[in-house]
Amino acid sequence: MAINLHIPARDAIFPVAGIRIGTAEASIRKAGRRDLTVFLLAPNTTVAGVFTRNRFRAAPVQVCEAHLAAQAGIRALVINTGNANAGTGEPGLQASNQTCEALASQLGVHATQILPFSTGVILEPLPVDRLIAGLPAAVADAQSAHWFEAAHSIMTTDTQPKIHSQQIDLGGTTVTITGISKGAGMIRPNMATMLGFLATDAGLPAPLLKTLASQIANQSFNRITVDGDTSTNDSFIIMATGASGVQIQSPQDPRFQPLVQALTQAARDLAQKIVRDAEGATKFMTIQVEQAATTEEALKVAYSIAHSPLVKTAFYASDPNLGRILAAIGYAGIDDLDVSKLTLWLGDIQVATQGGRDPNYLEEDGQRIMAQAEILVRVALGRGQTSDTVYTCDFSHEYVSINADYRS
Structure with missing residues (x-):
C-alpha cells in the first residue's frame, strides 16, 4: 500500500x-x-x-x-x-x-x-x-x-x-x-x-x-x-x-x-x-539530523537510524521502543560523540535529552506518534551547525513476502 x-x-x-x-x-x-x-x-x-x-x-x-x-x-x-x-x-x-x-x-x-x-x-x-x-x-x-x-x-x-x-x-x-x-x-x-x-x-x-x-x-x-x-x-x-x-x-x-x-x-x-511506495511499507519516515559537525556526520547518523531493522520493525508495529534509535545513533561511527549533548524528538515530542530519557516523556505520547502514517524523527547532536535529512520507511511482513516471491 x-x-x-x-x-x-x-x-x-x-x-x-x-x-x-x-x-x-x-x-x-x-x-x-x-x-x-x-x-x-x-x-x-x-x-x-x-x-x-x-x-x-x-x-x-x-x-x-x-x-x-x-x-x-x-x-x-x-x-x-x-x-x-x-x-x-x-x-x-x-x-x-x-x-x-x-x-x-x-x-x-x-x-x-x-x-x-x-x-x-x-x-x-x-x-x-x-x-x-x-x-x-x-x-x-x-x-x-x-x-x-x-x-x-x-x-x-x-x-x-x-x-x-x-x-x-x-x-x-x-x-x-x-x-x-x-x-x-x-x-x-x-x-x-x-x-x-x-x-x-x-x-x-x-x-x-x-x-x-x-x-x-x-x-x-x-x-x-x-x-x-x-x-x-x-x-x-x-x-x-x-x-x-x-x-x-x-x-x-x-x-x-x-x-x-x-x-x-x-x-x-x-x-x-x-x-x-516501498515494498510492504506502511509508514513514511523523515530522519532529520541537526547540529552535526559535517554533512557526512549527519548522514552517518540518519542512515544508521534509517537502515536499522530493529528501528524499522518497531515503527511497523507502532511500538515506541525508542532505545533502538539511540543505539543506532551510537553505532553510526562517530567515535567522539558526546551523548550528554544529544536530544531526540519523535514528532513534536522530546524523548531523550542529556544522554537519557526526557523526564516529561510519556510512552503513550510516543505511541500516538508511532501510529501515524508519516513520522518525523529529529536528532540534535550538539556538535555543530550542519543539518541533513534522509527519507525512509518501515519494514513489514509484506516486504519479506514480496522479495521471497519476486522471481515467481
Missing part, C-alpha cells in the same frame, strides 16, 4: 515539448503487459546522467556511460522492465549494444546516440530478440502526452506510478518540468533512484546540465533508502530540450536558480514517492 502518494490527473501532466514517448508489449518477462518504453528526443536536446556506484553495475549502465562520454548528442532512450541485464558479462554488453543499434537504425541516428536502461531480475540473460522485435511498436506509439503510460511501463514491484509535473514562469515564459521514476525495493541509491527520468523544455548546455544532475541527485534521490541495498542498475537522467525558447547558458543568468529549485523539487518528489 502506498503512503499518501499523489498521482496527478492526466490533465495535470504537462508534455515536454521536444520529447515523444512510446510503449509496447515485448514479453520481456511476462506476457500481456507493456514492458518496453522509448523516449524520442528532438535534435539539440542536452542529456546528463548519474549512475549507480555498485561495482557490479549492469550492462546498460556501462553503455549509457560510454555513450554520454562520446558526446554525440543523445536522440533516444530505451527502457525495458522484467530483466536487469546485470551480472550477464560480455553477452549482456552485446545485448545492450544490439538494442541501441536496432533503435538507431529505425530512427536514422548513430547507436552512440541511444541510451539503454533495464530493470528487473539480475543474473538472467536479456531476451534481446524479443526486445528488438518490440521496438517498432514502441516507436509507432510515441506521443508527447504519453508520460502516464511510461510511468506504468517502467514499473516492476511498484504498486503505483511515480509522476511529477509542473510549469513555472521564467522571465515571462512558461517552462515545463515533467518526470517519472520507478523503484520499490533494493533502494539505497548511492547516486540516484533505480530509474528516474526528468525533463524540461528549458535549454541548458551539456556541461552545466551534467553538474546539475549530480547536485540535484544529492538533494533528492541520494537522500532516500528503503532497505540499504544499492541496485546494479540505478540511473537518473535529466533532459533539457530548449523547445520553450528559454536558453540558460550560465549560473549567472537570473533564471538559473529558479529553474534549479524547480528541478530539485521535482526530483525530491519523485524520490520520496519511491519510499512512499
Whole structure:
C-alpha cells in the first residue's frame, strides 16, 4: 500500500515539448503487459546522467556511460522492465549494444546516440530478440502526452506510478518540468533512484546540465533508502530540450536558480514517492539530523537510524521502543560523540535529552506518534551547525513476502 502518494490527473501532466514517448508489449518477462518504453528526443536536446556506484553495475549502465562520454548528442532512450541485464558479462554488453543499434537504425541516428536502461531480475540473460522485435511498436506509439503510460511501463514491484509535473514562469515564459521514476525495493541509491527520468523544455548546455544532475541527485534521490541495498542498475537522467525558447547558458543568468529549485523539487518528489511506495511499507519516515559537525556526520547518523531493522520493525508495529534509535545513533561511527549533548524528538515530542530519557516523556505520547502514517524523527547532536535529512520507511511482513516471491 502506498503512503499518501499523489498521482496527478492526466490533465495535470504537462508534455515536454521536444520529447515523444512510446510503449509496447515485448514479453520481456511476462506476457500481456507493456514492458518496453522509448523516449524520442528532438535534435539539440542536452542529456546528463548519474549512475549507480555498485561495482557490479549492469550492462546498460556501462553503455549509457560510454555513450554520454562520446558526446554525440543523445536522440533516444530505451527502457525495458522484467530483466536487469546485470551480472550477464560480455553477452549482456552485446545485448545492450544490439538494442541501441536496432533503435538507431529505425530512427536514422548513430547507436552512440541511444541510451539503454533495464530493470528487473539480475543474473538472467536479456531476451534481446524479443526486445528488438518490440521496438517498432514502441516507436509507432510515441506521443508527447504519453508520460502516464511510461510511468506504468517502467514499473516492476511498484504498486503505483511515480509522476511529477509542473510549469513555472521564467522571465515571462512558461517552462515545463515533467518526470517519472520507478523503484520499490533494493533502494539505497548511492547516486540516484533505480530509474528516474526528468525533463524540461528549458535549454541548458551539456556541461552545466551534467553538474546539475549530480547536485540535484544529492538533494533528492541520494537522500532516500528503503532497505540499504544499492541496485546494479540505478540511473537518473535529466533532459533539457530548449523547445520553450528559454536558453540558460550560465549560473549567472537570473533564471538559473529558479529553474534549479524547480528541478530539485521535482526530483525530491519523485524520490520520496519511491519510499512512499516501498515494498510492504506502511509508514513514511523523515530522519532529520541537526547540529552535526559535517554533512557526512549527519548522514552517518540518519542512515544508521534509517537502515536499522530493529528501528524499522518497531515503527511497523507502532511500538515506541525508542532505545533502538539511540543505539543506532551510537553505532553510526562517530567515535567522539558526546551523548550528554544529544536530544531526540519523535514528532513534536522530546524523548531523550542529556544522554537519557526526557523526564516529561510519556510512552503513550510516543505511541500516538508511532501510529501515524508519516513520522518525523529529529536528532540534535550538539556538535555543530550542519543539518541533513534522509527519507525512509518501515519494514513489514509484506516486504519479506514480496522479495521471497519476486522471481515467481
